[in-house]
Amino acid sequence: MEGGSSMPRTFKLYDELEKGEKGLGDQSVSYGLDDPNDQTFTNWNGTIVGPANTNFDSRIFFLTIICGEDYPNSPPIVKFTSKINLDCVDSTNGNIIDSKFDIIGNWDSSYSMEAVLIGLKDKMASSTNKSKPQPADGEMF
Amino acid sequence: MITPRIKKETERLSTDPIVGIYATPDETNFRHFHVQISGPADTPYNGGLFKAELFLPDEYPMVPPKVLFRTKIFHPNIDKLGRICLDILKKNWSPALQIRAVLVSIQSLLSDANLDDPLDEEVAELFKTDPEAAEEKARQWTLDYANE
Numbered sequence: 001m002e003g004g005s006s007m008p009r010t011f012k013l014y015d016e017l018e019k020g021e022k023g024l025g026d027q028s029v030s031y032g033l034d035d036p037n038d039q040t041f042t043n044w045n046g047t048i049v050g051p052a053n054t055n056f057d058s059r060i061f062f063l064t065i066i067c068g069e070d071y072p073n074s075p076p077i078v079k080f081t082s083k084i085n086l087d088c089v090d091s092t093n094g095n096i097i098d099s100k101f102d103i104i105g106n107w108d109s110s111y112s113m114e115a116v117l118i119g120l121k122d123k124m125a126s127s128t129n130k131s132k133p134q135p136a137d138g139e140m141f
Numbered sequence: 142m143i144t145p146r147i148k149k150e151t152e153r154l155s156t157d158p159i160v161g162i163y164a165t166p167d168e169t170n171f172r173h174f175h176v177q178i179s180g181p182a183d184t185p186y187n188g189g190l191f192k193a194e195l196f197l198p199d200e201y202p203m204v205p206p207k208v209l210f211r212t213k214i215f216h217p218n219i220d221k222l223g224r225i226c227l228d229i230l231k232k233n234w235s236p237a238l239q240i241r242a243v244l245v246s247i248q249s250l251l252s253d254a255n256l257d258d259p260l261d262e263e264v265a266e267l268f269k270t271d272p273e274a275a276e277e278k279a280r281q282w283t284l285d286y287a288n289e
Contacts, residue, residue, distance in 0.1 A: 008173045011196045011207055017222075037221040039213065 006109060012072050013041035016112055029117035031065065042067055044076075044113060048121050054130035056084075059137050063094075063120075065113055075107035078116055083135035086120075087128050094141040096120075143171045147197060150240050162244050164195065172197040176208075176244065180287065181252045185279035186214070189287030193223070193247070195240065205234035206243055213286040215279040217254045217265035225250070226260035 007015070020031045031046040044065040050056025061084055066077040080086075080094035088100035098105045103119040123129055143151075151171065154164045161181065167173035174195040180186025192211040198204050208230060210223035218226040229238060229246055259265030267275040 006170060008167065008170060008194065008196055010194050010209055010211070011173075014207070014209060014222075039211065039221065039223055041222075 007072070009067075009069070009071055010041065012112075013067055016114070017041065019114070025114045026118050026121075028121060029114060031113050031117060034064075046078075046113065046117050048117050048124070051121055051125040051130075054124055055132060055134050056124040056130075059134075062140070063117070065116070067113070072109040072111070075104045075111070076113060076116065078104065078120075079141075081140050083139040083141060085129075085132045085134050086123055087132075088120075088123055146202060147171060154240065159241060159244055159248070162248060164240065164244060172199075172201070174240070178244070178248055178251070180283060181248065184252050185276045186216075186251050186283050186287070189214075189283035190289050191251075191287050195243070197240075202236040202238075205230050205238075206240060208243060208247065213282060215264060215275070215282040216251065217256055217259040217261055217268055218250055220260045224260060226255070226258060 016031075017033065019025055023030070028049040028051070029046065031044055033041065034043040034045050044067065046063040046065050048061045048063070050059040050061065052058075059082075061080060061082040064079050064081055068074060068077070075098075078096050080089055080096075082094075083091075084094070085091060088097050089095070090097055096104055101119065101123065103111060103116055148171075151166050158164075161179040163177040164174045167175060176193040176195055178191045178193060180189040180191065189212075191214055194209050194211055196207045198207065208225055210219050210225060212223075213221070220226075225247060227243075227246055227250060229235075229243060254265075254268065256265050256268055264275070267278070
């Protein structure tokens with residue numbers, strides 16, 4: 001028994017949905033259900049606006065997020081659909097390389113989809129990535 | 142640790158169950174209940190068994206339980222994601238109310254929809270303009286999704 005305070009999947013995702021719909025969080029990331037009537041809260045899409053003063057500046061990156069049956073005990077499966085050159089992303093398919101991205105690699109059930117997107121945005125702004133040459137804007141996997 | 146209040150409420154749900162409602166606590170989380178509500182007689186939901194989930198936030202009973210339908214239902218006060226529009230789940234919540242009262246109110250909502258405060262405008266509109274067609278659709282959804 002986990003103290004009884006851990007949030008069950010349905011309610012955790014429902015809270016995330018409401019937060020996403022109201023745009024309460026970080027304005028440079030957004031996320032929502034792929035199908036607005038998906039009662040299983042499984043398939044989501046997300047966007048990240050590239051941070052200023054980086055090679056990602058003012059570009060919008062699209063992602064898909066899958067929250068499986070075990071979410072939030074297991075992390076979501078996150079994938080870029082926009083082509084991107086980032087050290088924690090497989091440049092052949094857009095998949096996140098878990099070992100290079102702490103939020104997924106060391107997932108904690110209190111994290112959220114928003115935390116993942118903000119984490120990826122921070123990656124873009126990091127010294128390792130910010131000056132990396134990027135594929136043409138709008139190219140998709 | 143389970144609070145005395147939640148313990149008492151949970152025990153009563155099993156020793157003195159509500160007719161047509163089954164609520165069982167999750168094995169790993171005493172704040173999380175798996176609920177089944179049978180569609181009341183004389184409604185288009187009759188014969189259906191509707192799943193819902195109920196969660197008691199840490200602040201309960203100072204805040205109301207959260208409840209979501211998990212079975213699709215064609216009802217003006219329940220939307221496609223399972224959200225329920227019910228006053229006692231929001232502004233009319235009182236700590237004197239219990240899980241029981243919430244479940245009974247949801248069951249009554251199936252018998253008496255509130256067309257003046259709809260959550261799904263389109264569904265409410267059909268119930269207002271063509272109640273027969275709306276009830277037929279609600280019956281069909283009950284057969285399609287709540288028939289276990």
